[in-house]
Structure formats: structure tokens, C-alpha cells
Amino acid sequence: MNAAPLALNRSLKPLPKPPVRIVHLGLGAFHRSHQAWYTQHAPDAAEWGIAAFTGRRPDAAAALSRQDCLYTLVERSAGGDSFEVIGSIVEAVDGANTARLCELVAAKETAVVTLTITEAAYGLAADGTFDAGTPGAADDLRALSAAASGEAGVPGTPLGRLVLALARRRDSGSGPIAVVSCDNLSANGEVARRAVLGLASGWGSGLAGWIEANVSFVSTSVDRITPRTTEADIAEVEEQCGYSDNSPVVAEPFRNWVLSGDFPAGRPRWEEAGAVVVGDIEPYENRKLWLLNGSHSILAYAGQLRGHATVADALADPLCRKAVEDFWDEAAHHLQGEGLDIPTYRRALLERFGNERIAHRLAQIAADATTKLRMRAVPVMAAERADGRSGAGSALMLAAWIDYVTAGNDFQDPLAAEIQAAVALDGTNRVQGLLRLVSAALAEDPGVVALVSRLLGSFATTPAATPAST
Ligand SMILES: NC(=O)c1ccc[n+]([C@@H]2O[C@H](COP(=O)([O-])OP(=O)(O)OC[C@H]3O[C@@H](n4cnc5c(N)ncnc54)[C@H](O)[C@@H]3O)[C@@H](O)[C@H]2O)c1
Ligand SMILES: O=P(O)(O)OC[C@@H](O)[C@@H](O)[C@H](O)[C@H](O)CO
Numbered sequence: 196m197n198a199a200p201l202a203l204n205r206s207l208k209p210l211p212k213p214p215v216r217i218v219h220l221g222l223g224a225f226h227r228s229h230q231a232w233y234t235q236h237a238p239d240a241a242e243w244g245i246a247a248f249t250g251r252r253p254d255a256a257a258a259l260s261r262q263d264c265l266y267t268l269v270e271r272s273a274g275g276d277s278f279e280v281i282g283s284i285v286e287a288v289d290g291a292n293t294a295r296l297c298e299l300v301a302a303k304e305t306a307v308v309t310l311t312i313t314e315a316a317y318g319l320a321a322d323g324t325f326d327a328g329t330p331g332a333a334d335d336l337r338a339l340s341a342a343a344s345g346e347a348g349v350p351g352t353p354l355g356r357l358v359l360a361l362a363r364r365r366d367s368g369s370g371p372i373a374v375v376s377c378d379n380l381s382a383n384g385e386v387a388r389r390a391v392l393g394l395a396s397g398w399g400s401g402l403a404g405w406i407e408a409n410v411s412f413v414s415t416s417v418d419r420i421t422p423r424t425t426e427a428d429i430a431e432v433e434e435q436c437g438y439s440d441n442s443p444v445v446a447e448p449f450r451n452w453v454l455s456g457d458f459p460a461g462r463p464r465w466e467e468a469g470a471v472v473v474g475d476i477e478p479y480e481n482r483k484l485w486l487l488n489g490s491h492s493i494l495a496y497a498g499q500l501r502g503h504a505t506v507a508d509a510l511a512d513p514l515c516r517k518a519v520e521d522f523w524d525e526a527a528h529h530l531q532g533e534g535l536d537i538p539t540y541r542r543a544l545l546e547r548f549g550n551e552r553i554a555h556r557l558a559q560i561a562a563d564a565t566t567k568l569r570m571r572a573v574p575v576m577a578a579e580r581a582d583g584r585s586g587a588g589s590a591l592m593l594a595a596w597i598d599y600v601t602a603g604n605d606f607q608d609p610l611a612a613e614i615q616a617a618v619a620l621d622g623t624n625r626v627q628g629l630l631r632l633v634s635a636a637l638a639e640d641p642g643v644v645a646l647v648s649r650l651l652g653s654f655a656t657t658p659a660a661t662p663a664s665t
Contacts, residue, residue: 200433203280203440205263210282213244217463218299218360220353221311222247222255222287228268228421228446230309230377235283236468243463244285246299250312250353253289258441260287267432267443273550278436293349293356300360301367306460309375310387312353314570315563315609317380317390321635323569325393329609331355336397343398350394354387358394358402365405371459375413379488381480381570384414384456413456416480418487420547421446422555447553449543453479478532481574485526486537487544489571489592490519494548495561496595499604500654506555510548514654518595522575522588529578562607564596565614565632573634576643585646593637594650597629623648 201207217234219226226247234243247264249256259266264284270277288295299305320326327336335355341348342359350356357374364372374391376383391410395403424444432443452465455476466472473479491506497518498509509515527537576589600606601618608614610632617628626648631638638644 200437200439203262203265203267203438205265205282207438208265208280208282210265210280211241212282212285213241214304215244215246215286215299215302216304216461217243217245217307217309218296218305219245219247219284219309219311220250220290220357221313221316222249222259222284222290223311224423224444225417225419225421226309226311226377227266227281227284227442227444229417229419229450229452230311231281231283232268232450233452233465233468233470234463235281237463237465238467239464240283243283245283245309246286246288246295247284248288248292248296248353248356249290250316251290253291255442256287256289259284262441265440267436267440269428269432269443269445270448271445271550271552272448273552276431276435276552278432290353290356293359296356297360297363300357300372301363301369303367303369305369305372307373307375307458307462308357309377310353311377313563314378314380314566316353317378317386318352318354318393318609319386319390319566319569321565321569321632323386325389327393332394335394339394339397340399343400343402354390355394358391358398361391361395361406361410362398362402365402365409371409371411373411373413373456373458373460373462375415375454375456377415377417379417379484379567379570381484381574382414382477383480384412388412409459411457411459413454413458414476414480415455416451416453416476416483418451418483419446419449420553420555422553423559425554445553447547447550449547451483478530478535481526482530482535482537482540484570485530485575486523486540488567489522489526489575490544490548491560492564492567492571493518493522493592493595495557496564496592496599497654498557499561500595500598500602501656504557505551506548506557506560507551507553509557510545518588518591518653522592525579525584525586525588526575528582528584529575561599561604563609564600564606565608565610568593568596568633573637576637577634580640580643586643587646587650590643590646591650591653593630593633594647595654597626597647598651598654600629601625626651
């Protein structure tokens with residue numbers, strides 16, 4: 196009988212355990228492949244430990260805690276896998292444990308709070324402002340107001356919990372701190388600032404003013420394709436590494452992190468691990484959000500309509516590939532700037548997306564479309580139309596999404612009820628109703644509605660049924 200493999204922990208792999216100076220909200224796959232990797236590879240890693248909180252469930256924190264917060268990062272290239280144990284996370288906590296969050300954020304030693312809570316968790320309205328009316332925000336505003344007056348009140352969203360913890364930091368006199376959004380949002384620092392200040396209004400008693408003066412909201416562009424871990428990944432780590440790891444994470448070899456903003460209480464020297472610190476982040480953000488995430492959205496809807504399950508499969512379909520390249524041509528008109536090198540970036544994306552060993556599921560990317568399309572299709576289309584062109588490449592992304600939700604596919608979206616109501620309408624009203632959830636301005640433009648309507652059905656045929664081109 197084979198002996199059970201040894202479990203991964205700090206006795207088996209005695210990595211240093213630095214003190215907590217970073218608090219992370221959203222303990223998912225991406226944080227572990229990206230910010231935790233950069234922190235481990237910074238030259239001052241010995242001073243910077245991370246306490247990471249889950250978002251909605253305790254499971255990931257419980258699993259990681261069972262192995263002293265160590266996990267294996269599997270770097271998966273087209274040619275093979277390499278393995279590295281990451282130890283920069285030193286505490287993994289259930290997000291509902293607001294007492295521990297408050298304690299850590301209020302501590303003088305804590306200098307940075309990072310976020311990977313997904314785009315939908317910022318509670319944005321269609322115009323990009325904070326929407327106090329979403330159920331999560333409304334509940335948190337009430338909870339924060341109760342907590343401020345000493346009554347029982349515990350916020351349930353990550354940003355509501357962060358506001359509670361920032362109130363504790365103010366009370367403890369621990370001074371300024373940086374909040375760093377690592378979610379795929381344009382101007383993610385500014386979005387985080389608006390959402391935090393919006394929720395802080397529930398607390399009252401000058402908390403919003405204190406946050407304005409003491410919290411630096413850093414914007415970042417983050418990049419490393421990190422699909423969800425599978426059972427096969429867990430089995431592979433056991434076989435190749437000789438220990439059992441319940442929480443490995445798989446990522447492509449490529450990684451990129453561009454940051455812009457102040458860190459009033461310090462930060463790890465991430466730039467010496469390859470991160471880039473810039474003054475103006477917008478061109479980098481747009482390049483990444485439009486070219487990578489925008490084409491991911493096209494592939495998610497068009498690809499699934501054509502029967503594909505992964506990014507690599509969809510990209511191999513000429514119809515999907517053409518839609519991606521047409522959108523890239525459009526977006527490139529509005530990506531000017533020194534060092535952006537769009538042709539090289541595009542070539543690299545084709546190679547990254549084509550890595551068949553990274554099974555990046557289209558269903559995962561398809562989630563939360565209304566929030567994502569506002570930052571991926573809408574700005575490019577608006578810029579194209581302002582320059583007198585049609586914006587057909589961006590319109591095709593919107594048409595593919597409309598076909599996808601109309602076809603009765605399962606989807607997750609903060610506006611799911613509104614999407615269902617719009618889908619129940621007919622013809623142009625349906626198109627206009629769905630566009631309105633993404634951009635009121637585009638929905639009111641008859642030219643856009645007509646263009647998107649004309650493009651419906653573009654991906655209706657499966658590849659096998661597509662007539663051979665002549
Ligand atoms: N995975 C990637 O390749 C990648 C790359 C770049 C950026 N990102 C950004 O990171 C985010 C997280 O990606 P991931 O791969 O870690 O996902 P994940 O599903 O592994 O983890 C997401 C974390 O956020 C929490 N969460 C999810 N939805 C939430 C909500 N509505 N409210 C509160 N908490 C919520 C989850 O509980 C979990 O802790 C993405 O949405 C994206 O903005 C991901
Ligand atoms: O939920 P999303 O669409 O923001 O993320 C899914 C993928 O598009 C995304 O995770 C990319 O892999 C990532 O942005 C690459 O850096």
C-alpha cells in the first residue's frame with residue numbers, strides 16, 4: 196500500500212514568515228499568482244507578509260490555513276510546467292471575520308490594503324459612479340450607520356468591511372495607508388476611492404473627510420492569466436512535487452503590474468521584482484483592458500455561441516479570431532503613447548491566448564458582462580464614432596453578448612433581473628433595453644442601435660456548419 200503523501204506546510208518547506216504589513220481582500224486565484232508572487236520576489240520580502248481575507252465564503256481561507264498558508268504556483272507554458280512554493284501569505288482569514296480585519300487595518304505596521312474583489316463588487320452605476328441603491332451597498336450603509344452609533348452593525352461587502360476597518364484605523368491614530376485595487380477596471384484607484392467614500396457617508400462623523408486626507412487610492416494595471424484551479428491541477432502537483440497541496444494555483448509565465456499613486460506608509464520594492472511605477476497609468480490601462488480583456492469578452496460570448504469552451508479553442512476559430520483582430524484595429528486608433536508598442540503587444544496576446552495548456556474557461560470570463568462591457572466595448576465605440584467611424588468592431592462585441600443572453604445561456608451579472616426583463620422585449624426594444632444597461636448614451640443613438648441590431652446572429656452557426664469560404 197502506498198503511503199499518503201506528505202502535506203505541504205512550513206515544516207516541509209520552511210519558508211520565511213514575514214510580519215503582516217499588507218492586508219488583502221479577495222483571496223482568489225489571481226491574488227495568489229500575482230501580488231503574492233511579486234511580494235515574495237521583492238528584495239525586502241522578509242519585511243512584508245500578507246493577511247488575505249476571502250470574499251464570500253470561508254473555504255479558501257480554511258484550506259490555505261491547513262497548510263500554513265503555503266501553496267504551489269504552477270507556471271504553465273506551452274512547453275511544460277514549473278513549480279514554486281509561495282509563502283508571502285502568512286494569514287488566511289474568512290472575510291466575515293471583521294474583528295480580525297479591523298485589528299489588522301488599524302495596526303500601525305499595516306501599510307497597504309490590496310483588492311481583487313471582482314469588477315462587480317465595486318457597485319458601479321452605468322455612468323461609473325458609486326450606486327448607493329444596490330442591495331449590497333444599501334445594506335452596508337445601514338450597517339455602517341448602526342456601527343457608528345455603537346449599535347450592532349456588520350457590513351457584508353468587501354468595501355463595506357474595509358470602511359469599518361478604516362474607521363478603526365482613524366480611531367487608533369495609526370495614520371495614512373494605501374488602498375490598491377488590482378481589479379480589471381479603468382481608473383481602478385479612483386473607482387475604489389468613490390466606492391469607499393460613498394460607503395463612508397453611512398458612517399458619518401467626518402470619516403469620509405479623514406479618508407480623503409489619509410487614504411491613498413493607487414491605480415494599477417494587472418496582468419497574468421490565471422484560470423480556476425482544477426482537480427487535475429491538484430493531482431499533478433502531488434505527482435510532480437511529491438506532497439499534497441489543496442490550493443495550488445496555475446498561471447501563464449507572463450506577468451505585468453503597472454502602478455500609479457502614493458504609498459504613504461511604504462510598500463515592498465515590487466519594481467525590483469518587475470513591477471513598473473508610472474505617473475500616468477491610463478495608456479497602459481487602456482491597452483490591457485481593451486486589447487486583452489476586450490478580446491476576452493468577444494471570445495467569451497462569440498466563442499460560446501460557436502460551441503467553444505476555452506479561450507484557445509475560440510481563438511482557433513477563424514470567425515472569432517477575425518472579430519478579435521477587427522476590434523483590436525479599432526482600439527489601436529485610440530492607443531497612442533510612447534512605449535505602448537501595440538503590434539508587439541498584439542502578437543504576444545495571440546501567443547498567450549493560443550496556449551492550449553492554459554484552459555481558460557469562457558464561462559468564467561462571460562460573468563458580470565454589464566460591468567465589463569462598459570469598460571471594454573463602450574469607450575472604444577464612443578471614440579470611433581467621435582472620429583466619424585462606425586465602431587463596428589466594438590458593436591460586434593455588444594451584439595455577441597446580446598445573442599448570448601438572448602439564447603437562454605446561464606449567466607451571472609449584478610443586473611441579471613434587468614437583463615431578463617430586457618430580453619423579454621422584442622426586436623429593437625430588446626437591443627435598446629440591453630444596451631441601456633451598458634451605456635445610456637449608446638442606447639439613445641439610433642445609429643448604434645441599428646448597427647448592433649444588424650450584427651445580431653453573426654456567430655449563430657457552429658464551426659462545423661459554417662460553409663467553406665470561397
Ligand atoms: N484571474 C485572472 O486571470 C485575473 C487577471 C487579472 C485581474 N484579475 C482580477 O481579479 C479578480 C478576481 O479574479 P480571481 O481569478 O482571483 O477570481 P476568484 O473567483 O478566484 O476570486 C475572487 C475573490 O473575490 C471574491 N468575490 C467574488 N465576487 C465577489 C463579490 N461580488 N463580492 C465580494 N467578493 C467577491 C471571492 O469570494 C474571492 O475571494 C477578477 O475579477 C479581475 O478583476 C483576475
Ligand atoms: O473576470 P474578468 O473578465 O475581469 O477576468 C477574466 C479574464 O479575462 C482575466 O482574468 C484575464 O485573464 C486577466 O485580466 C489577464 O491578466
